[in-house]
Amino acid sequence: MQTFSTFEHSSYLELCITALEQIGIEKEAILAVPLENRVEDRRLMDTLHRADGVSLFDKGAAIGTAFSVIGASVGFILELCPIYWGLIGAATGFILGFMIDYILFKVVHKRKRLIRGKKSEIVLVVNCTKDQVDKVERILWENLALGVAKLD
Numbered sequence: 001m002q003t004f005s006t007f008e009h010s011s012y013l014e015l016c017i018t019a020l021e022q023i024g025i026e027k028e029a030i031l032a033v034p035l036e037n038r039v040e041d042r043r044l045m046d047t048l049h050r051a052d053g054v055s056l057f058d059k060g061a062a063i064g065t066a067f068s069v070i071g072a073s074v075g076f077i078l079e080l081c082p083i084y085w086g087l088i089g090a091a092t093g094f095i096l097g098f099m100i101d102y103i104l105f106k107v108v109h110k111r112k113r114l115i116r117g118k119k120s121e122i123v124l125v126v127n128c129t130k131d132q133v134d135k136v137e138r139i140l141w142e143n144l145a146l147g148v149a150k151l152d
Contacts, residue, residue, distance in 0.1 A: 056101040
């Protein structure tokens with residue numbers, strides 16, 4: 001059987017490997033693979049085939065609609081016609097909403113991603129017999145594994 005788990009790079013990983021060796025798992029049956037974390041920033045604009053759930057369009061559309069209605073209403077009093085003032089209000093509102101979303105995404109959410117931080121850095125694969133699976137799984141959880149899976 002194979003047991004997969006993910007760990008942060010810490011001393012608990014070393015303690016886990018040592019504990020696995022003490023219960024009779026050979027060194028050749030333990031594989032630790034370090035992961036490379038994402039270094040490039042996420043894209044701001046989604047495409048048809050790649051979407052990450054972050055939209056910079058929503059607030060711009062809502063604020064643009066509100067400014068369009070206000071601009072068209074005020075346009076009856078001003079010199080240009082209401083249609084021009086509605087379009088000016090829509091463009092201004094959309095740009096304002098887009099900038100708010102852009103600033104929130106680039107500044108606030110970037111800080112949250114850095115602070116939130118538990119990243120899987122090491123994948124640990126353990127080959128063991130069926131009678132050792134419960135012990136291996138218990139040792140992995142005791143040493144702060146972020147996730148554990150078994151495969152027959």
